[in-house]
Amino acid sequence: MQYKKKIPIIIIMCLCLNIAIIITYAYNYKDRPEFKEIKPLINYSKKIEKPKSNKLAIKNINQSTVSDKTIYLTFDDGPSYLTESILDILKEENVPATFFVTSNQIYKYSDVIKRMYEENHTVALHTATHDYSYIYSSLDNYFNDLNKIRTDVFNIIGIKPRIIRLPGGSSNSISKKYSKGIMTNIINKLNENDFYYFDWNIDSMDASGNISKESIYENVVNKIHSGTNIILMHDSSTKQTTKEALQDIIKYAKKNGYTFSRITKNTSTIHHHINN
Numbered sequence: 150m151q152y153k154k155k156i157p158i159i160i161i162m163c164l165c166l167n168i169a170i171i172i173t174y175a176y177n178y179k180d181r182p183e184f185k186e187i188k189p190l191i192n193y194s195k196k197i198e199k200p201k202s203n204k205l206a207i208k209n210i211n212q213s214t215v216s217d218k219t220i221y222l223t224f225d226d227g228p229s230y231l232t233e234s235i236l237d238i239l240k241e242e243n244v245p246a247t248f249f250v251t252s253n254q255i256y257k258y259s260d261v262i263k264r265m266y267e268e269n270h271t272v273a274l275h276t277a278t279h280d281y282s283y284i285y286s287s288l289d290n291y292f293n294d295l296n297k298i299r300t301d302v303f304n305i306i307g308i309k310p311r312i313i314r315l316p317g318g319s320s321n322s323i324s325k326k327y328s329k330g331i332m333t334n335i336i337n338k339l340n341e342n343d344f345y346y347f348d349w350n351i352d353s354m355d356a357s358g359n360i361s362k363e364s365i366y367e368n369v370v371n372k373i374h375s376g377t378n379i380i381l382m383h384d385s386s387t388k389q390t391t392k393e394a395l396q397d398i399i400k401y402a403k404k405n406g407y408t409f410s411r412i413t414k415n416t417s418t419i420h421h422h423i424n425n
């Protein structure tokens with residue numbers, strides 16, 4: 150009987166021992182290096198948040214750039230027989246532009262100059278003669294030439310513009326041939342006398358020989374960007390392909406969120422490096 154009484158105690162002791170072994174083993178098992186918790190290399194909670202912060206950043210950039218995708222269409226060397234059809238396109242598309250005019254045919258196309266003004270484009274000054282050897286040989290010659298075109302415009306529309314573009318742009322090095330340092334002197338005197346000169350940062354390349362309308366289109370649409378785009382084009386009598394490319398350029402720009410403006414004295418200036 151005494152032996153029989155001990156049996157349940159032995160069984161309970163065995164069970165307790167088993168439980169103790171299992172607990173100890175399980176504890177050690179968890180502590181083995183290969184089963185220790187591995188910290189994830191990627192923090193998933195951060196990964197989920199990431200697109201949100203990216204989206205915000207992009208939105209901020211877009212907000213500043215969308216409001217600043219402005220195109221200034223500029224036409225040098227007119228007016229010519231082409232200018233009227235350029236004005237027709239601008240009217241149809243309801244976009245403003247800036248014309249840097251010359252005296253060459255200005256009285257022949259005085260009605261066209263009036264129309265530019267009435268249709269709210271900027272009538273700006275290029276040069277009376279477009280003769281580099283004359284205008285860049287002395288400060289007096291340059292300002293005599295500028296005063297001539299300024300007076301011509303005044304005779305037609307009654308205003309004396311102060312917005313100008315230098316023939317060849319302020320960076321041209323041709324002026325060196327006629328007078329060393331002339332460009333720096335011209336720029337200084339223009340600034341002292343409240344003239345506002347504008348170069349360009351997009352060249353349609355329509356000044357170069359026989360360029361196709363497709364090339365002009367590509368030259369412009371591939372280079373326009375956020376911010377200020379001052380596009381150099383010409384409306385002199387040989388620039389038929391410029392006129393032909395114009396409407397497609399405007400349509401592309403509109404489709405891509407650009408707005409159009411005309412140059413005023415408040416427009417952010419684009420100035421080239423002065424090389425003389």
Ligand SMILES: [Zn+2]
Pocket residue numbers: 225226275279316317
């Ligand atoms: Zn020119």
